[in-house]
Amino acid sequence: MKIKINLSQCMIVKNEEKNIRKALSWGKNIVCEQIVVDTGSTDRTVEIAEEMGAKVFHFEWIDDFSAAKNFAIEQASGNWIAFLDADEYFSEEDTKKILPLLAQVEEERRKLKIPLMIRSSLANLDEEGRTTSIATQARLFSNVKSLRYDGSIHETLMIGGTKAPRAFEARDILTVYHTGYSNAVYQETRKLDRNIAILQKEVDKNPQNYEAWAYLGDSFLANKQLKEAEKAYNLVVEHMSHELFQERRDFVFCNLLKIKYYSNVDDERELLEVYQKSVEFACLAPDAEYWMALWLLDRGKLQPGIDYMELALRRLELYDSDGNLDMAGSLSNVYGRLFEAYRSLNQAQEAVKYGTLYLRMEPYGEDVLMEMIKLFKGGAEGEEIASAILSFLSKLYDLTRAKNKLFLIRISRRLMFNELEKGVYDLFTQEEKVFFHENEREILGT
Numbered sequence: 001m002k003i004k005i006n007l008s009q010c011m012i013v014k015n016e017e018k019n020i021r022k023a024l025s026w027g028k029n030i031v032c033e034q035i036v037v038d039t040g041s042t043d044r045t046v047e048i049a050e051e052m053g054a055k056v057f058h059f060e061w062i063d064d065f066s067a068a069k070n071f072a073i074e075q076a077s078g079n080w081i082a083f084l085d086a087d088e089y090f091s092e093e094d095t096k097k098i099l100p101l102l103a104q105v106e107e108e109r110r111k112l113k114i115p116l117m118i119r120s121s122l123a124n125l126d127e128e129g130r131t132t133s134i135a136t137q138a139r140l141f142s143n144v145k146s147l148r149y150d151g152s153i154h155e156t157l158m159i160g161g162t163k164a165p166r167a168f169e170a171r172d173i174l175t176v177y178h179t180g181y182s183n184a185v186y187q188e189t190r191k192l193d194r195n196i197a198i199l200q201k202e203v204d205k206n207p208q209n210y211e212a213w214a215y216l217g218d219s220f221l222a223n224k225q226l227k228e229a230e231k232a233y234n235l236v237v238e239h240m241s242h243e244l245f246q247e248r249r250d251f252v253f254c255n256l257l258k259i260k261y262y263s264n265v266d267d268e269r270e271l272l273e274v275y276q277k278s279v280e281f282a283c284l285a286p287d288a289e290y291w292m293a294l295w296l297l298d299r300g301k302l303q304p305g306i307d308y309m310e311l312a313l314r315r316l317e318l319y320d321s322d323g324n325l326d327m328a329g330s331l332s333n334v335y336g337r338l339f340e341a342y343r344s345l346n347q348a349q350e351a352v353k354y355g356t357l358y359l360r361m362e363p364y365g366e367d368v369l370m371e372m373i374k375l376f377k378g379g380a381e382g383e384e385i386a387s388a389i390l391s392f393l394s395k396l397y398d399l400t401r402a403k404n405k406l407f408l409i410r411i412s413r414r415l416m417f418n419e420l421e422k423g424v425y426d427l428f429t430q431e432e433k434v435f436f437h438e439n440e441r442e443i444l445g446t
Contacts, residue, residue: 003110005102008078008143010035012059012068016086017043019179024052026089027082030099037072063198066149073148080106081143087180088122088139094174102140105168109142112166117141117157119167119322120174124329134328136321138167139176153198154215192223210236214248221255230259237274240281247323250285253278257291258326271295286315290327294337302341309338332361336368348375359396363404369411377417386419399424402432406443409436413444 009031011023024034034054038046039061049056059071073081080102084090090098101118109116117138123131138157141147147165150158159165180191196219202212217232233256240249256274265271271292278288289312296305312327313334319325327334335358342351355372359365376389397404405424412421428436436443 003103003106005080005099005106006032006078007080007082007099007102008033008035008076009082009084010037010069010072010076011084011086012037012039012065012072013041013045013049013086014039014061015041015043016045017041017048019086020045020048021052022089023084023086024049024054026092026095027098030095031082032078033076035072035075037068037075039068063201064152066151066155069149069155073143076143079143080140082140084139084176085178085180088176088178090174090176097173098140101170101173106142108168115142115144115147115159115165117147117165117167118170118174120176121171122176122178122324124178124324131329133324133326133330135324136171137176140174141165152202153195192219195219196223208239210239210244211248214244214252217252217255221259226259226263230256233259237277240277242281246282246284247321249281250278250283250288250321251323253281253283254285254287254291254326257288257295261291261295265295268295284315284319284321285323285325286312286319287325287327288312289315290330290334297337297341302345306338306341309334309341332358332365335361336365339368339371343371343375351375356396363397364407366411366414370415373411373415373417373420381419383419383423386417386423389420390423399427402428402435405432406436410444 007027007030009024009027013020013036016023020036024036027034034049034052035057036046036049036054037057037059038049039059046056055075057072057075059068061068069083072083082098105116105118118140119136119138120140122135122137122139124133124135126132141157142165146159147157148161149155150161157165196216199212199216199219202209203216206212213232214236217229217236220226220229220232233252236244236252237256240252242249253274257271257278260271260274275288275292289308293305293309293312296302296308316325316327335354338354339351339358342348342354352372352375355368355375358368359372362368373389376392377385393399393408397408399405399408405427408424409421412418412424425433425436
């Protein structure tokens with residue numbers, strides 16, 4: 001029997017008129033209904049949602065995200081829920097994968113007779129749409145009465161309030177894109193002030209709630225209140241225990257190192273004290289090594305910096321938790337820093353390895369490409385070395401595309417590498433040659 005999936009899209013909102021159209025557009029063709037729970041908007045959020053056909057409900061805000069989200073779920077009739085925030089969305093490509101994936105998971109759920117959730121990647125985007133960090137989140141889950149959100153803030157899905165549901169891993173299949181971490185959004189919405197106020201109430205009520213202190217540190221850090229964040233995190237470290245969730249332990253240490261990096265702490269011992277404590281508590285997140293590596297590389301301590309960064313890469317491959325990773329959103333920077341470090345140490349083979357990885361992510365990174373070509377060229381001249389370099393470049397660039405050929409012509413001219421320029425020029429079609437000569441000054445930036 002073919003499994004029928006009815007997917008209800010749910011969200012809670014307040015003053016989201018800039019996001020609500022996109023939030024209700026990505027899933028329009030795959031959901032059976034769209035549930036919007038408004039918690040007190042004073043802009044056009046509700047009006048727009050109703051225009052787009054959403055079912056709008058009103059919920060009096062009581063400083064409890066779980067209460068509002070659970071109210072939304074109770075309005076849903078589908079057998080699966082998609083619960084994204086108004087500043088989150090799936091790409092068009094990933095949206096097409098959702099229903100087939102849910103049918104597969106629902107078949108498994110019926111055999112197990114338990115609720116399931118689907119863990120996907122979550123990419124945090126900056127104002128320019130670039131990924132700044134990557135996490136794992138559950139935004140798709142079974143609609144069963146026992147499965148509800150728990151916690152007034154930083155809410156999580158729990159069965160009966162005590163047990164996490166089994167997760168189906170889809171991090172390599174689906175990605176949720178999140179635009180709400182940019183500085184402009186924080187300043188406009190004042191969400192951080194709201195979160196800080198809620199968490200401050202929690203720790204005032206129960207000063208021994210070190211998980212709340214850790215989340216308070218996160219909010220202070222996002223609000224660029226570094227001293228307050230460091231104070232909150234240090235309190236957690238002073239009372240650190242293995243009873244605190246692994247993810248929370250990890251990111252207390254990682255964020256403390258991040259604060260020391262951005263505060264330009266000069267004493268390496270301060271960072272090492274935090275890092276060694278993270279090792280003592282079996283920190284799994286590679287960001288700990290990442291921030292150590294950046295601090296060392298910035299100060300010209302190249303070999304120790306390389307060692308930490310390569311350890312971070314190995315740990316990233318093994319990392320299997322839900323936490324938000326700065327390193328994962330900055331891989332091109334990681335490869336670029338390793339390229340520069342190995343090049344400075346005259347270790348050409350390793351430099352080429354990381355330079356190649358960098359260019360696969362940032363193919364138009366001119367500075368790295370120029371240094372790579374210099375490494376290949378050495379002191380050699382002539383058509384033979386140019387041909388060998390062009391052969392290598394053909395593995396990185398589609399040389400049937402005019403854009404790539406024009407880019408390589410510009411790089412060759414900047415390097416005054418005439419033989420390489422000629423080799424690329426010979427790949428031009430007649431029409432591309434005409435275009436090049438008509439626009440040469442603009443293309444070459446001269």
